[in-house]
Amino acid sequence: MTTLTDPPAESFKLSMLVYDTRYRSITFQILALVAVLLLFGWLTMNTAQNLNDLGKEPSFSFLGESAGYDINQRLIDYSSQSTHLRAAFVGLLNTLLVAAMGCATATVIGVIVGVLRLSGNWLVARLMTVYVEMFRNVPVLMWIVLCMAILIEAMPPPSAFRGDDPDATMKLFDSVAITNRGVYIPEPLFSRSLGDFHVGAAFDVSINLIAILIVLGASIFVARGIARRADAKQEATGLRPRTWHTRLAVIVLPTVVLLAILGFHLGYPELKGFNFAGGTYMRNSLIALWLALSLYTAAFIAEIVRAGILAISSGQTEAAAALGLRNNRIMSLVVLPQAMRVIIPPLISQYLNLTKNSSLAIAVGYMDITGTLMGITLNQTGRELETVLLGMLVYLAISLIISGVMNWYNNRVKLVER
Amino acid sequence: MTDTAFDTTPAIDPAALKVSDEVAIEISNMNKWYGSFHVLRDIDLTVHRGERIVIAGPSGSGKSTMIRCINRLEEHQSGKIIVDGTELTSDLKNIDKIRSEVGMCFQHFNLFPHLTILENCTLAPIWVRKTPKKEAVETAMHFLEKVKIPDQANKYPGQLSGGQQQRVAIARSLCMKPRIMLFDEPTSALDPEMIKEVLDTMIELAQEGMTMICVTHEMGFARQVANRVIFMDQGQIVEQNEPEEFFNNPRSERTKLFLSQILGH
Numbered sequence: 229m230t231t232l233t234d235p236p237a238e239s240f241k242l243s244m245l246v247y248d249t250r251y252r253s254i255t256f257q258i259l260a261l262v263a264v265l266l267l268f269g270w271l272t273m274n275t276a277q278n279l280n281d282l283g284k285e286p287s288f289s290f291l292g293e294s295a296g297y298d299i300n301q302r303l304i305d306y307s308s309q310s311t312h313l314r315a316a317f318v319g320l321l322n323t324l325l326v327a328a329m330g331c332a333t334a335t336v337i338g339v340i341v342g343v344l345r346l347s348g349n350w351l352v353a354r355l356m357t358v359y360v361e362m363f364r365n366v367p368v369l370m371w372i373v374l375c376m377a378i379l380i381e382a383m384p385p386p387s388a389f390r391g392d393d394p395d396a397t398m399k400l401f402d403s404v405a406i407t408n409r410g411v412y413i414p415e416p417l418f419s420r421s422l423g424d425f426h427v428g429a430a431f432d433v434s435i436n437l438i439a440i441l442i443v444l445g446a447s448i449f450v451a452r453g454i455a456r457r458a459d460a461k462q463e464a465t466g467l468r469p470r471t472w473h474t475r476l477a478v479i480v481l482p483t484v485v486l487l488a489i490l491g492f493h494l495g496y497p498e499l500k501g502f503n504f505a506g507g508t509y510m511r512n513s514l515i516a517l518w519l520a521l522s523l524y525t526a527a528f529i530a531e532i533v534r535a536g537i538l539a540i541s542s543g544q545t546e547a548a549a550a551l552g553l554r555n556n557r558i559m560s561l562v563v564l565p566q567a568m569r570v571i572i573p574p575l576i577s578q579y580l581n582l583t584k585n586s587s588l589a590i591a592v593g594y595m596d597i598t599g600t601l602m603g604i605t606l607n608q609t610g611r612e613l614e615t616v617l618l619g620m621l622v623y624l625a626i627s628l629i630i631s632g633v634m635n636w637y638n639n640r641v642k643l644v645e646r
Numbered sequence: 647m648t649d650t651a652f653d654t655t656p657a658i659d660p661a662a663l664k665v666s667d668e669v670a671i672e673i674s675n676m677n678k679w680y681g682s683f684h685v686l687r688d689i690d691l692t693v694h695r696g697e698r699i700v701i702a703g704p705s706g707s708g709k710s711t712m713i714r715c716i717n718r719l720e721e722h723q724s725g726k727i728i729v730d731g732t733e734l735t736s737d738l739k740n741i742d743k744i745r746s747e748v749g750m751c752f753q754h755f756n757l758f759p760h761l762t763i764l765e766n767c768t769l770a771p772i773w774v775r776k777t778p779k780k781e782a783v784e785t786a787m788h789f790l791e792k793v794k795i796p797d798q799a800n801k802y803p804g805q806l807s808g809g810q811q812q813r814v815a816i817a818r819s820l821c822m823k824p825r826i827m828l829f830d831e832p833t834s835a836l837d838p839e840m841i842k843e844v845l846d847t848m849i850e851l852a853q854e855g856m857t858m859i860c861v862t863h864e865m866g867f868a869r870q871v872a873n874r875v876i877f878m879d880q881g882q883i884v885e886q887n888e889p890e891e892f893f894n895n896p897r898s899e900r901t902k903l904f905l906s907q908i909l910g911h
């Protein structure tokens with residue numbers, strides 16, 4: 229059926245594929261896709277052929293074999309009898325751990341330094357400039373090694389904590405020990421266990437943890453429902469019921485009750501013989517990597533933050549000042565929220581850089597995914613292609629997730645324009 | 647600039663508006679330099695409560711700089727500025743006090759684009775005056791009604807026309823309940839049809855007895871609302887007078903030249 233407003237039907241000509249703006253871009257995209265597919269197909273066939281000639285058929289069965297090496301910093305149970313797959317998983321968790329910690333601290337330091345670099349205080353601004361120039365002009369590998377060296381040289385050995393008059397003492401009410409091997413901190417323990425949940429054959433997840441997460445999630449959901457009801461009431465009557473204490477109680481109480489039922493307590497590190505036992509610890513390799521990555525990336529983030537702030541016109545600051553707002557409020561209420569829009573896209577690439585730079589962990593012996601899968605596993609099994617492909621896939625997946633989350637956030641805070 | 651915007655506005659009688667003896671702003675012997683450039687020279691100006699003062703003068707004569715000194719967006723280097731009995735010094739408390747009594751509107755509105763119109767208006771009352779949010783919202787809606795855009799309260803500045811944005815900016819200042827309002831060319835960035843809506847808002851303010859200092863090229867507004875017109879050139883106050891006298895019998899040559907240029911004959 230045609231309506232009166234329909235344009236007169238046009239006969240389709242082949243030349244329109246190239247010259248008609250409606251089809252042109254589609255035509256070229258299809259052509260490019262075909263070319264890329266052909267190239268990949270050729271590369272894969274070629275590699276498979278060459279490996280065949282060498283007598284190495286691509287296979288991932290090595291992942292099920294026993295790894296036979298130890299990993300000294302790990303978030304889940306692991307022993308040298310565990311499989312290569314589990315070793316890789318321990319490495320992956322270690323990568324995620326240092327990347328998450330690094331991104332968080334780098335952001336905090338970066339924002340503070342970036343704001344201070346614009347401060348009216350000459351000395352502070354200059355000091356921040358020195359910091360930024362020092363860190364971003366030296367390769368991050370050197371900072372990692374330097375941090376490691378400083379930690380090993382400057383911290384007391386565990387033996388210094390011994391005796392009646394020890395050279396070193398534990399900090400924070402005897403709960404934290406800082407030594408040249410690492411930092412020992414209390415660990416969360418449960419006296420009652422609900423057992424483990426088996427994922428596949430290799431991984432156990434504590435049901436305690438799952439239960440806590442579920443309860444916490446449900447409480448937050450209920451609390452948000454209460455907040456929404458309060459919003460609705462405010463809109464209807466103009467009066468907002470005071471709900472923060474019920475919301476807080478709804479969030480905190482069930483979790484606390486569950487923790488009590490499960491017999492939650494802290495296990496403190498204690499000096500036993502020549503070393504600390506009990507509690508959990510961060511090896512110096514982790515601390516050094518974390519420190520160096522944070523400080524290095526923070527220097528770049530500081531520059532991004534500074535540029536973002538400078539991109540906000542002075543009119544905004546003046547209008548806020550004329551309204552009587554003080555400088556710190558102007559920064560947090562007016563300038564930074566707007567600067568975020570300029571800051572986030574380059575911030576994403578800094579997060580990605582930090583995550584990828586964390587593969588330098590191998591320099592200080594921190595066993596991340598590069599150290600396990602593409603390090604020892606590769607050397608033991610000789611599966612270069614498979615391990616490297618898996619490793620690349622892992623980094624790709626992490627990076628895509630980071631950019632996905634950040635882009636989602638960026639879209640949420642975008643300015644509303646006409 | 648022209649006075650056409652005023653053709654349809656009901657005339658008010660400036661003389662009927664009350665000017666009290668109470669001094670709102672006193673500037674004496676004030677000087678300011680940018681580096682070696684002497685922007686403001688020996689400024690003396692006394693503003694009484696309820697006065698509507700229009701400042702005119704060629705570009706670069708220091709009009710903006712002068713009114714920006716009154717709420718310390720610019721710092722003066724010598725002389726005295728006393729606002730509502732408080733002297734402007736580098737003392738933060740004095741600056742806070744004066745800024746909360748003096749509202750200001752800018753040529754480019756400077757609304758906060760990440761906040762809704764309502765949030766723009768409640769930001770300062772909540773954070774500076776510590777007003778409860780509900781009360782701040784009520785005040786904001788009151789002033790938004792006054793500038794005739796309550797229905798836009800939940801939009802963002804980017805979604806409003808220039809004239810609407812400037813009226814929001816005025817409402818935002820009024821929410822702090824200032825006793826003095828400064829305007830720096832509030833209509834210069836607007837299309838002709840929007841100039842009138844902003845000027846109407848300003849006239850209403852004047853009728854309510856607000857003390858106003860207004861840098862503008864709208865000579866129609868000056869004739870209709872001002873009780874005093876000040877002419878500045880090269881950082882000095884060259885001449886000041888009642889509007890009729892100022893426009894009909896300018897005394898200095900520079901004023902005559904300026905008026906002939908601005909009025910287009």
Ligand SMILES: Nc1ncnc2c1ncn2[C@@H]1O[C@H](COP(=O)(O)OP(=O)(O)OP(=O)(O)O)[C@@H](O)[C@H]1O
Nearest residue numbers: 680681683685703704705706707708709710711712
């Ligand atoms: N931050 C600054 N640094 C140096 N010179 C400045 C600065 N701000 C303004 N000036 C100079 O001071 C003089 C007065 O500027 P001001 O903005 O007060 O003029 P104005 O009368 O408001 O002009 P216009 O009508 O164009 O707005 C101008 O010559 C200007 O170049």
Ligand SMILES: [Mg+2]
Nearest residue numbers: 709710711830
């Ligand atoms: Mg100006």
